[in-house]
Amino acid sequence: MRVFVTGGSGYIGNAVVAALCRAGHAVTALVHTPEKAGLVERFGAKAVEGDIKKPGPLVPLVAEVDAVVHAAAEMSGDMGKIDPQWVAAALDALSQSKGLRRFIYTSGIWVLGDTGGRVVDETASADKAAAIVAWRPPVEQTVLESGGRGITPCVIRPALVYGGAGGILAMLMASAEKEKAIRIVGEGRNHWPLVHRDDLADLYVRCVERAPAGQIFNAADGSRLTLRAVAEALSAAAGCYGNVNTTPLEEARKQMGPFADALALDQVVIGPLAERLLGWEPRHRSLVGEADALYRAFKTGG
Numbered sequence: 043m044r045v046f047v048t049g050g051s052g053y054i055g056n057a058v059v060a061a062l063c064r065a066g067h068a069v070t071a072l073v074h075t076p077e078k079a080g081l082v083e084r085f086g087a088k089a090v091e092g093d094i095k096k097p098g099p100l101v102p103l104v105a106e107v108d109a110v111v112h113a114a115a116e117m118s119g120d121m122g123k124i125d126p127q128w129v130a131a132a133l134d135a136l137s138q139s140k141g142l143r144r145f146i147y148t149s150g151i152w153v154l155g156d157t158g159g160r161v162v163d164e165t166a167s168a169d170k171a172a173a174i175v176a177w178r179p180p181v182e183q184t185v186l187e188s189g190g191r192g193i194t195p196c197v198i199r200p201a202l203v204y205g206g207a208g209g210i211l212a213m214l215m216a217s218a219e220k221e222k223a224i225r226i227v228g229e230g231r232n233h234w235p236l237v238h239r240d241d242l243a244d245l246y247v248r249c250v251e252r253a254p255a256g257q258i259f260n261a262a263d264g265s266r267l268t269l270r271a272v273a274e275a276l277s278a279a280a281g282c283y284g285n286v287n288t289t290p291l292e293e294a295r296k297q298m299g300p301f302a303d304a305l306a307l308d309q310v311v312i313g314p315l316a317e318r319l320l321g322w323e324p325r326h327r328s329l330v331g332e333a334d335a336l337y338r339a340f341k342t343g344g
Contacts, residue, residue, distance in 0.1 A: 043068070043104065043108040043109055043141075043142065043250065043251070044067070044068045044070070044107040044108045044141060045062055045067050045068070045069050045070070045107060045108065045109045045110075045111060045250055046055045046069075046070050046072070046103060046104060046107045046109070046110045046111070046313075047062070047069060047070070047071045047072065047087075047110075047111045047113060047179065048060050048072045048090065048110075048111070048112050048113055048114035048128075049072065049083070049086065049112075049113040049114030049115060050071025050072050050073050050076040050082045050103075050113075051071070051074070051081040051082060052113060052114065053203065053206070053208035053209050053239070054109050054148065054200065054203060054239065054242065054243075055071070055111075055113035055114065055255070056081055056082065056241045057206070057240065057242065057243040058111055058113055058204075058246045058247075059082050059085055059087050059248065059254065060085045060243065060256075061229065061240075061247050062087075062111075062246070062247055062250065063085040063087055064085075064182045065084045065106060065247050066103065067139060067247075067250070068088075068090045069082075069086070069087035069088070069210055070087065070090055070092075070103065071087045071088070071089055071090065071106070072090055072092050072094070072100070072114065072248070072338035073089050073091055073092075074091070074092075074093060076091060079091070080252060081125050083302035084233070086287065090103065094114050094124060094125075094128040095124050095128075097132065098131075099312060099335060100131075100132075101131060101132075101134075101135040101211070102135075102276055104131075104135035104136055104139070105134050105135045105136070105138050105139050105140065106141070106176050107136075107139065107141055107313060108141035108144060108147070109140075109141075109143075109144035109146065109250045110136055110145050110195050111140060111148075111246055111250065112128070112129065112130055112132065112145070112147050112148055113246075114128075117326055119138045119162070120178075120301065121177070122177035125178075125181055126177070126180070126181050126184070127211070129181055129184060129185060130184070132142045132145070133145060133184070133188045133191070133193060136188075136193055137188070137191040137192055138192055138322055142194065143192055143193045143194060143195050144190065144193070144195075144196075144249075144250060144252070145196075146195075146196055146197075146198060146246060147181070147185040147195065147197045147198070148198055148200065148236075149161050149175075149178050149181075149182050149183065149195070149197050149198065149199045149258075150175060150178070150199055150200055151199050151200065151201050151235050151260060151309060151311050152169040152171065152172040152174065152175045152252070152304050153168040153170055153175055153179055153182070153199065153309065154167075154168060154170075154171070154199075154311060155168075155169075155170035155172060155304065155306065155307070156168050156170070156172075156307045156308050156309065157309045157310055159184045160232070160311060161310045161311075161312060162226075162309075162310065162311055162312070163259075163260060163261050163266070163311075163313065163314055163315070164259065164313065164314075166311075167184070167257045167318045168277055172300070172303060172304045172307060173300040173303060173304070174299075174300040174301055175302075175304070181290065182197050182258070185197055185199065186256050186258075189255045189256050193255075194253070194254075195255060195256060196249050196253040196255070196256070196257045196258070197257070197259070197260075198245060198246065198249065198261055199257045199258065199259065199260050199261060200237055200242050200261045201234075201235035201237040201260070201261060201262040201263070201311060202234050202235060202236050202237070203236075203237055203238075203239050203242055204237075204238060204239065204323040204329055204336060204341070205238045205239035205240055205326070205336070206239055206344055207339055207342070207343045207344055208279075209239070209341050210339075211272075211276070212297070212306075212340055214226070214272075214273060214276055215280060215336075215337060215340045216285075216340075218276065218277060218280035218282050219280075221287055222282050222285065223277060223282050223285035223287045224273040224274075224277040224280070224282065224285070224286050224287070225286075225287045226269055226270070226273050226286060226287070226288055226289070226305075227288075227289050227291060227294040227302050227306050228269070228289075228291050228294075228305075228306045228322060229270070229288055230268055230269040230270030230271075230272075230273055230286065230311075231268055232268065232269050232306060232307075232308035232309075233266055233267065233268055233269070233308055233309055233310050234269050234272055234309070235262040235263075235265075235270070235309050235310065235311040236263050236265065236267065236272075237261045237262055237266055237324065237326075237328050238325070238332075239262065240242065240326070241322075241324040241325055241326055242261050244318065244322065245259065245316055245320070245322050246327060247262050248316070248320040252320065253319070253320065253328055254319060257319065258315070259313060259315055259316040259322075260311055260312065260313030260315070260316070261313055262311045262313045263326060264310055264312055264313075264323040264324070264327065265328060265329065266310055266327060267330065269305075269318065270286065271330060272330070273286045274286055274334050275330040275333040276333055276337065278333065279333040279334045279336065279337035280337050291303070291306050294306075302338075
């Protein structure tokens with residue numbers, strides 16, 4: 043299949059590009075600068091320079107593919123405005139494509155808000171999304187409603203992604219380098235849903251190849267670890283003897299804004315739909331058990 047991936051050099055997008063290429067698909071990946079091209083070309087993908095803030099030049103490309111995977115997150119501007127504009131332009135172009143017209147949208151589990159320790163699945167409401175992603179549920183709905191235009195849409199909501207040298211977990215490990223302890227927001231009693239980047243990429247491939255229209259998939263490994271357990275494991279792996287430093291939420295808000303509230307969410311999220319409909323089964327089930335390997339990857343930039 044001909045697949046176009048936005049965010050091709052990003053933390054999630056690059057893993058998706060690699061997985062799609064391994065599966066034998068013809069991948070074109072969007073990158074911001076020529077210097078980033080090598081990050082996708084090393085897997086056999088074609089790099090295209092562009093920006094989702096300027097969708098016009100990308101429209102002809104979208105109209106020629108079978109599937110679009112939207113994995114970009116433009117953090118330099120107002121994503122709440124940029125993302126809906128790009129999605130609308132991409133869906134318009136894809137609706138005119140002579141290909142399979144599949145669209146996979148990347149959302150995230152923060153749209154589910156604080157679950158208060160309750161286990162939630164894909165049927166949970168997004169009415170109480172975290173403030174930092176409050177704009178996402180309407181975009182999800184736009185994507186899902188595109189099924190009436192001949193498009194096969196689906197939404198993937200990744201849990202907190204780990205693996206390699208990037209992501210929020212890398213932010214925690216960087217604090218160990220500076221403080222000889224992992225720094226977290228709050229006391230760490232809240233649960234963090236997790237998913238390994240390689241398992242997440244596998245789910246994207248399955249969605250590109252055979253996802254039924256109009257589905258939302260939670261990409262979570264089923265582990266129910268608290269932030270404190272995650273931090274202690276990473277601290278031990280970093281040689282910090284399990285030491286954890288805490289920042290009160292009110293103080294963290296002053297430094298990080300609504301991002302702090304998102305990090306403090308207590309969420310227990312599962313994704314049975316991906317397993318039932320797509321046969322997806324995460325191979326990585328315990329961040330704690332892989333903490334040493336994670337820290338090595340962080341140190342080496344892997």
